[in-house]
Amino acid sequence: MYHNPVMLNETIKCLEIKKDGAYVDLTFGGGGHSKAILNFLSEKGKLIAFDQDLDAIENKIDDERLLLLNQNFKFLKQNLNFYGYDFVDGVLADLGVSSFQFDSLVRGFSIRNGSNLDMRMNKNGKLTASEILNNYSEKELSNIFFEFSDLRNSRSIAKLIVEKRNQNKIISTEQFNKILNPFLSEGYENKTLAKIYQALRIEVNDEMESLKKMLVQLPSILKKGGKIVIITYHSVEDRIVKRFIQNGCFDSEPLKDDFGKYKLPFKKSFKYLSPSLIEIKKNSRSRSAKLRSAIRI
Numbered sequence: 372m373y374h375n376p377v378m379l380n381e382t383i384k385c386l387e388i389k390k391d392g393a394y395v396d397l398t399f400g401g402g403g404h405s406k407a408i409l410n411f412l413s414e415k416g417k418l419i420a421f422d423q424d425l426d427a428i429e430n431k432i433d434d435e436r437l438l439l440l441n442q443n444f445k446f447l448k449q450n451l452n453f454y455g456y457d458f459v460d461g462v463l464a465d466l467g468v469s470s471f472q473f474d475s476l477v478r479g480f481s482i483r484n485g486s487n488l489d490m491r492m493n494k495n496g497k498l499t500a501s502e503i504l505n506n507y508s509e510k511e512l513s514n515i516f517f518e519f520s521d522l523r524n525s526r527s528i529a530k531l532i533v534e535k536r537n538q539n540k541i542i543s544t545e546q547f548n549k550i551l552n553p554f555l556s557e558g559y560e561n562k563t564l565a566k567i568y569q570a571l572r573i574e575v576n577d578e579m580e581s582l583k584k585m586l587v588q589l590p591s592i593l594k595k596g597g598k599i600v601i602i603t604y605h606s607v608e609d610r611i612v613k614r615f616i617q618n619g620c621f622d623s624e625p626l627k628d629d630f631g632k633y634k635l636p637f638k639k640s641f642k643y644l645s646p647s648l649i650e651i652k653k654n655s656r657s658r659s660a661k662l663r664s665a666i667r668i
Contacts, residue, residue: 376403377465377602377657381644383407385600385664389416392460395451396420397444397585400469402430408463409434419451419459423493427469443493445584448592458594465602466582467660468492468572480572482564484545490568490575500571504541509533519570519579519607528554528567569605582608586615590636593667599637600664609661613643616665637665 376382382404388394388411396405399422408418409432417436422428423443431439440450444464451459468480479489479500488500507515509529516525528551535541535550548564555563573579589599599616603609611621616639618625625633644662651658 375654375657376401376407377467377654377660378644378646378650378662379404379407381662382463382465382600382602383411385640385662386461386463386598388412389460391415393417393419393456393458395447395459395462397447397462397464398422398466399430399439400424400427400465402432404463404465405437406432409436412436417456419454419456421447421450424469425494443581445581447585448588451592456592459592459597460594461598461600462589462593463600464585466578466608467602467604467656479544480568482544482548482561482568484543484548486544487542488544488547488571490572492576496576498575500568500575501540501542503571503574504532504547505536515574516567516570519573520566521606522566522570524554573607579607579611582611583615583621586612590619590667595667597667598640598664599667600662602660602662604659604661609663612663616663636667638668640664640666 386394386408388408390411390413392412393416394408394412396408396418399405399420405418405420412418414436417438419438419440421440421442421444423441425441428439428441431437438454442450451457478491479486488504490500491498503512503515512529512532513525516522516528522528531550531553532541539546541547541550551564551567593599601612603612614621616637619634619636620626625635628634641664646654646657646660
């Protein structure tokens with residue numbers, strides 16, 4: 372089981388799908404969002420989907436209108452150009468880790484015991500969470516935990532990790548969780564562990580840089596009036612998406628043209644949407660999701 376597509380109805384509504392249009396699903400996963408998009412397309416419509424995880428590619432939908440690519444979405448424009456698409460009508464990205472990835476013990480995404488500390492979305496990638504924990508400097512570890520999970524005690528966490536790895540190499544989730552025990556306040560154990568694991572996963576997969584590389588390509592591949600829908604799950608990635616939609620860049624101020632006017636590629640459709648209480652009840656992993664949407668201007 373991969374996962375139920377988060378805010379599916381809201382996503383389809385925001386995309387305003389044209390039946391003969393070309394659309395992109397940057398995070399195919401279990402194919403839930405892609406299947407819904409295909410249901411709104413005619414025989415002339417086209418969906419190009421991306422996923423760097425080979426396990427997700429096995430979920431391919433048997434449909435001639437679907438082109439499924441085993442690629443990181445940072446190569447969006449390169450692949451669209453290769454397959455003859457200069458522009459598309461809409462782009463969707465659900466940035467969450469799938470339930471399948473969380474539940475698979477061999478992947479190491481979950482805080483549960485009994486797994487190796489891997490966390491690679493692309494299993495051909497070279498860097499694993501274990502290699503980070505055992506080889507990064509104390510300062511590098513501290514920076515990861517602070518920048519990617521807003522952990523204020525990041526220095527103390529990094530210091531303890533370095534002390535413990537000098538005694539034994541850190542390779543398993545059970546071993547790592549025991550090391551982190553001094554930082555786990557009663558009642559908040561899982562929340563704290565989840566933040567630390569999140570930071571490692573982001574570093575392993577270079578998620579924030581890949582996200583930025585993808586976002587800056589959107590203005591050049593979307594038709595005027597084209598829609599983007601991006602679902603985020605934590606504050607770090609959401610700040611990046613929010614800032615890019617507002618400013619067209621990642622700085623605090625938008626870029627200006629030669630006449631001093633702001634060069635804004637997108638107009639946001641609304642502030643953001645959150646899952647309904649009914650959806651959260653059915654799928655607890657959707658509770659932190661935020662859906663942001665914008666139109667190409």
